[in-house]
Amino acid sequence: xxxxxxxxxxxxxxxxxxxxxxxxxxxxxxxxxxxxxxxxxxxxxxxxxxxxxxxxxxxxxxxxxxxxxxxxxxxxxxxxxxxxxxxxxxxxxxxxxxxx
Numbered sequence: 001x002x003x004x005x006x007x008x009x010x011x012x013x014x015x016x017x018x019x020x021x022x023x024x025x026x027x028x029x030x031x032x033x034x035x036x037x038x039x040x041x042x043x044x045x046x047x048x049x050x051x052x053x054x055x056x057x058x059x060x061x062x063x064x065x066x067x068x069x070x071x072x073x074x075x076x077x078x079x080x081x082x083x084x085x086x087x088x089x090x091x092x093x094x095x096x097x098x099x100x
Contacts, residue, residue: 029049030050031048043093044093045090046087048088049088054083055089057082061089062075062076063076
């Protein structure tokens with residue numbers, strides 16, 4: 001289980017109407033619905049949040065993972081899927097040799 005927080009790289013005036021009036025978006029849980037291997041070092045993860053997260057091209061989400069022992073890690077990822085996609089948010093993530 002992951003927790004997603006949508007963020008915007010766009011000015012507030014470009015915020016979709018569904019986000020207007022919600023200056024601080026909330027965190028929500030998401031499950032990983034699919035994983036695809038793009039290259040030996042890159043995988044695409046399809047996150048299915050509990051509620052749709054509207055976004056525009058160029059935006060990113062913050063992903064927070066919590067281990068069973070309570071350790072948390074948070075990273076920001078650019079959204080790889082098109083805003084029109086309705087089954088979730090796709091993130092392409094590269095494995096780094098010295099990463100967590």
